[in-house]
Amino acid sequence: MHELLHQISTGIVNGCIYAMLALALVVVYRSTHHVNFAQGEMAMFSTYIAAILIGANVPYAVAFLACVLFAFVSGALVERVVMRPLHHAPVLSVVTVFVALYVIVQSAAGLVFGYETRSFPSPFDALGTGGILAGHEVGILLTTVGVLAAMTAFFRFTRLGLAMRAVAVQPLSSQLVGIRVSRLLMLSWGIAGAVGAIAGMLAAPIVFLDPHMMSGIMIYAFAAAIVGGIDSPVGAVVGGILLGVFENLAGAYLVGTELKLTLALVAMIAVLIVKPQGLFGSRSAQRL
Amino acid sequence: MSDFLSQVSRRRASPGGLAEPTRLPWRGILLALLLLGMAWVVVYYVRGYVAFQFALVVAYAVALMGVQFLIGSSGQISLGHGAFFAIGAYTAAMLIDRGWAPYWLTIPAAGVVGFVAGGLFGMPAVRLSGPYLALATFALALALPQVLKHPALEGVTGGVAGISIETPAPPYGLPLDADQWMLLVVSACALLIYAMVRRLLRGPTGIALRALRDHPAAALAAGVPVRQWRARAFATSAGIVGMAGAMNALLTHFVSPDGFTVLLSLGLVAGVVVGGTGHAIGSLIGALFLVFVPNVAEEVSKAATGLVYGALMLGCVFLAPNGLAGLLSWCTDKLRSKDTLR
Numbered sequence: 001m002h003e004l005l006h007q008i009s010t011g012i013v014n015g016c017i018y019a020m021l022a023l024a025l026v027v028v029y030r031s032t033h034h035v036n037f038a039q040g041e042m043a044m045f046s047t048y049i050a051a052i053l054i055g056a057n058v059p060y061a062v063a064f065l066a067c068v069l070f071a072f073v074s075g076a077l078v079e080r081v082v083m084r085p086l087h088h089a090p091v092l093s094v095v096t097v098f099v100a101l102y103v104i105v106q107s108a109a110g111l112v113f114g115y116e117t118r119s120f121p122s123p124f125d126a127l128g129t130g131g132i133l134a135g136h137e138v139g140i141l142l143t144t145v146g147v148l149a150a151m152t153a154f155f156r157f158t159r160l161g162l163a164m165r166a167v168a169v170q171p172l173s174s175q176l177v178g179i180r181v182s183r184l185l186m187l188s189w190g191i192a193g194a195v196g197a198i199a200g201m202l203a204a205p206i207v208f209l210d211p212h213m214m215s216g217i218m219i220y221a222f223a224a225a226i227v228g229g230i231d232s233p234v235g236a237v238v239g240g241i242l243l244g245v246f247e248n249l250a251g252a253y254l255v256g257t258e259l260k261l262t263l264a265l266v267a268m269i270a271v272l273i274v275k276p277q278g279l280f281g282s283r284s285a286q287r288l
Numbered sequence: 289m290s291d292f293l294s295q296v297s298r299r300r301a302s303p304g305g306l307a308e309p310t311r312l313p314w315r316g317i318l319l320a321l322l323l324l325g326m327a328w329v330v331v332y333y334v335r336g337y338v339a340f341q342f343a344l345v346v347a348y349a350v351a352l353m354g355v356q357f358l359i360g361s362s363g364q365i366s367l368g369h370g371a372f373f374a375i376g377a378y379t380a381a382m383l384i385d386r387g388w389a390p391y392w393l394t395i396p397a398a399g400v401v402g403f404v405a406g407g408l409f410g411m412p413a414v415r416l417s418g419p420y421l422a423l424a425t426f427a428l429a430l431a432l433p434q435v436l437k438h439p440a441l442e443g444v445t446g447g448v449a450g451i452s453i454e455t456p457a458p459p460y461g462l463p464l465d466a467d468q469w470m471l472l473v474v475s476a477c478a479l480l481i482y483a484m485v486r487r488l489l490r491g492p493t494g495i496a497l498r499a500l501r502d503h504p505a506a507a508l509a510a511g512v513p514v515r516q517w518r519a520r521a522f523a524t525s526a527g528i529v530g531m532a533g534a535m536n537a538l539l540t541h542f543v544s545p546d547g548f549t550v551l552l553s554l555g556l557v558a559g560v561v562v563g564g565t566g567h568a569i570g571s572l573i574g575a576l577f578l579v580f581v582p583n584v585a586e587e588v589s590k591a592a593t594g595l596v597y598g599a600l601m602l603g604c605v606f607l608a609p610n611g612l613a614g615l616l617s618w619c620t621d622k623l624r625s626k627d628t629l630r
Contacts (some may be wrong), residue, residue, distance in 0.1 A: 035419040037426070085606065093605045095365050095422050096561050099554055100601035107594030115590065215550070219427050226423070258438050265427040272424065273412045 007248045013137040015244020016144035020199035021221035022236035024192040030168040031188040038101035040218030043200035046071035048113045060123045068194045075193020076186040109211040120204035223268040229281020339467040345575045346474045347535035352559045352571035354528030360565030362521035363501030368425030370553030371432040372402045372526040376533025381451040381543040391456040395534045402530020410522030429553035436545040450544025474535050558597045564611020
């Protein structure tokens with residue numbers, strides 16, 4: 001029984017990381033209707049920035065802020081420089097650009113920071129209570145709740161958040177009432193980058209830092225976004241946690257840990273077949 | 289696109305739309321002569337490692353033809369065709385390893401297995417469109433090495449170590465070395481596959497695929513069962529890529545899970561984008577790119593291959609949306625139109 005509880009709670013903790021990355025995907029999807037394949041790699045690169053700063057004896061909090069800021073700016077820049085010219089481009093061009101970004105960011109990280117695995121500190125080790133969860137895991141839960149609360153507040157209670165929701169639903173009408181749509185697209189890419197970077201910093205102490213650290217997590221985040229419905233923030237979080245628990249339970253009792261990615265693939269395809277819009281997604285009229 | 293171009297050039301040859309007088313099939317004769325000449329060059333001048341590398345180019349060109357068929361003709365994007373490449377390669381290696389089939393039979397066998405695998409994966413997956421299909425296939429590419437390594441399948445796939453196979457020797461004591469012989473075999477297969485794909489695209493299949501690529505709703509209204517055709521296109525392209533995988537296994541004498549990483553799948557898409565989706569020659573250009581760019585880039589650093597891939601893909605999207613082949617035909621069109629105008 002204790003074993004089962006342990007698996008479930010670890011699953012929820014992993015699920016939080018998936019949920020945050022999935023949330024980043026959803027933010028980008030809602031504003032531009034693109035699925036950013038390179039989100040995880042961008043998060044990985046930002047995490048390296050934090051690792052370098054921490055290695056230079058900068059306090060964790062400062063390194064954290066610098067990393068989030070870097071991720072925000074780089075996300076916004078990618079939107080401005082690479083994505084905006086492709087606003088009405090065919091899907092192949094968009095997918096190609098994301099794949100190119102994926103490969104470039106990963107290789108650049110290898111080139112600049114090297115391919116050896118590094119450890120990454122966790123600021124939450126003191127939170128360990130000797131219970132089911134270790135200190136870092138408690139920290140992940142708290143951070144996720146914090147990020148979710150902050151994002152909900154931002155989208156619900158600020159004018160900027162309202163404007164962003166308007167752009168997500170009706171870009172043209174928003175432009176007509178005077179919202180600067182292109183600025184907000186940059187902003188949403190920046191927010192996605194920042195949330196992704198937080199997920200990266202939370203994941204790094206567990207999976208260790210190397211240029212490939214996000215590829216597995218990214219597939220689970222995709223699956224989470226699809227399970228929850230790619231245009232639903234609530235769905236991303238629920239989907240992430242569901243998948244985290246599913247992954248851990250199936251890994252422990254069903255198929256072993258060697259087939260983790262295959263499980264994500266199966267979950268993704270199953271949901272897409274049975275309920276293509278996901279658990280919380282809005283149904284689109286186009287079906288062929 | 290190439291069909292269209294050839295039609296245009298034919299129309300130019302007969303002004304006023306007059307019926308062309310029957311002539312000798314010059315293009316066919318020229319092509320045959322060219323092929324014979326190339327075979328002669330191979331036999332006398334290209335041997336050993338060079339022959340091996342050119343054979344690899346041909347194998348990758350076939351793989352790119354398969355992906356091009358999917359992306360260019362039916363408009364579906366797969367980031368996971370490396371998985372079908374791997375399935376083809378493993379099929380060939382297992383058939384030879386167990387002595388179930390002679391080496392030349394493994395290529396069509398891998399095609400059949402790839403076709404079936406592509407059909408099984410494609411039937412549910414083609415309900416997805418655009419980025420969703422790309423995502424699902426991307427997950428397939430990431431997941432397959434894990435499945436191949438799985439202990440439960442170790443008896444079949446050879447686990448992490450993979451399978452080594454013997455080099456096929458040239459028959460009847462032909463005065464060729466093994467690499468030369470394989471280059472000839474692989475090239476002949478590639479030509480056959482090219483002829484089949486061309487035939488397919490010029491017939492009703494091609495029309496149906498182009499219709500559903502350009503306007504799925506209109507295609508459906510015109511009586512093209514869109515999902516079925518998408519699944520067929522997916523399976524066909526998987527079959528072609530599977531044959532390429534078998535060629536690759538025959539050439540390298542070795543398959544292992546780590547030979548079929550995500551970078552292979554992404555490379556296949558990169559090759560198609562760089563070569564161009566609409567031109568047959570594009571797959572050859574893409575294959576040259578896939579075989580020789582990593583060779584050069586690896587000498588600079590481990591990361592350089594990825595950087596070059598990525599940079600070229602970005603460059604192509606922004607500067608040459610139809611790939612290098614598109615750029616080439618655009619240039620020749622410009623030159624030609626200058627000639628005719630003056």
